[in-house]
Amino acid sequence: MLKIQAEAQVPTDYGNFRMIAFSEDESNWMPHMAIIAENTDFSQPVNVRFHSECITGEVFHSKKCECGQQLDGAMKFIHENGGIIIYLRQEGRNIGIINKLKAYSLQERGFDTVEANLKLGLPADDRDFSEAIQILNILGVKEINLLTNNPAKIKIVENSNIHLNKRIPLQITSTSDSEGYLKVKKDYFGHLLEDENES
Numbered sequence: 001m002l003k004i005q006a007e008a009q010v011p012t013d014y015g016n017f018r019m020i021a022f023s024e025d026e027s028n029w030m031p032h033m034a035i036i037a038e039n040t041d042f043s044q045p046v047n048v049r050f051h052s053e054c055i056t057g058e059v060f061h062s063k064k065c066e067c068g069q070q071l072d073g074a075m076k077f078i079h080e081n082g083g084i085i086i087y088l089r090q091e092g093r094n095i096g097i098i099n100k101l102k103a104y105s106l107q108e109r110g111f112d113t114v115e116a117n118l119k120l121g122l123p124a125d126d127r128d129f130s131e132a133i134q135i136l137n138i139l140g141v142k143e144i145n146l147l148t149n150n151p152a153k154i155k156i157v158e159n160s161n162i163h164l165n166k167r168i169p170l171q172i173t174s175t176s177d178s179e180g181y182l183k184v185k186k187d188y189f190g191h192l193l194e195d196e197n198e199s
């Protein structure tokens with residue numbers, strides 16, 4: 001079972017957030033995180049983003065995906081409207097950074113994001129969001145508005161003890177570098193993305 005290991009107030013470019021680290025034991029150096037805006041009203045449906053780690057996109061500003069922009073967009077939204085980002089250590093849809101870079105290397109040879117995972121003998125998406133639900137329960141959240149385009153995340157919440165009030169889309173404009181990745185998300189994973197393009 002996850003437990004709160006530590007928490008503190010942290011000022012950021014997007015305002016102040018309470019940052020909480022969750023893991024089963026203190027020796028875990030990659031705990032999941034909850035980033036909570038100061039103005040969050042727990043008596044109303046809480047704006048929540050389940051965000052899977054992407055070091056290439058968030059730290060190194062890779063153009064292959066939109067994870068960095070989604071995280072920044074979610075921080076801005078949550079600072080303005082209240083809410084929580086649950087930052088999950090699920091790098092590469094939970095295959096880890098080594099396998100993700102192996103998959104990227106296959107993508108250089110023409111495989112798409114799903115085919116590359118399958119070629120490595122790995123699932124296209126190895127995430128379950130049960131730990132995110134556990135974290136919401138630890139925080140005492142009962143009802144949420146979920147910031148996502150991913151129908152799998154919606155289903156997980158619908159099948160949990162957390163009530164889903166509504167979905168809030170979190171769409172980033174595609175570029176020529178990310179358009180293949182976004183097309184696979186839409187066609188294979190059924191992501192709720194509008195058609196639009198920008199080069």
Ligand SMILES: Nc1nc2c(ncn2[C@@H]2O[C@H](COP(=O)(O)OP(=O)(O)OP(=O)(O)O)[C@@H](O)[C@H]2O)c(=O)[nH]1
Pocket residue numbers: 050051052053054055065067070090091092093094095100103104113117147148149150153170181185191
């Ligand atoms: N295996 C693999 N993982 C990737 C690839 N590109 C991005 N990721 C990972 O995908 C995860 C982001 O999840 P997405 O499926 O893009 O988006 P989502 O969070 O499920 O859906 P939204 O809530 O709509 O953003 C992060 O963990 C990234 O590291 C890739 O080409 N291969």
Ligand SMILES: [Zn+2]
Pocket residue numbers: 054056057058065066067068
């Ligand atoms: Zn990414």
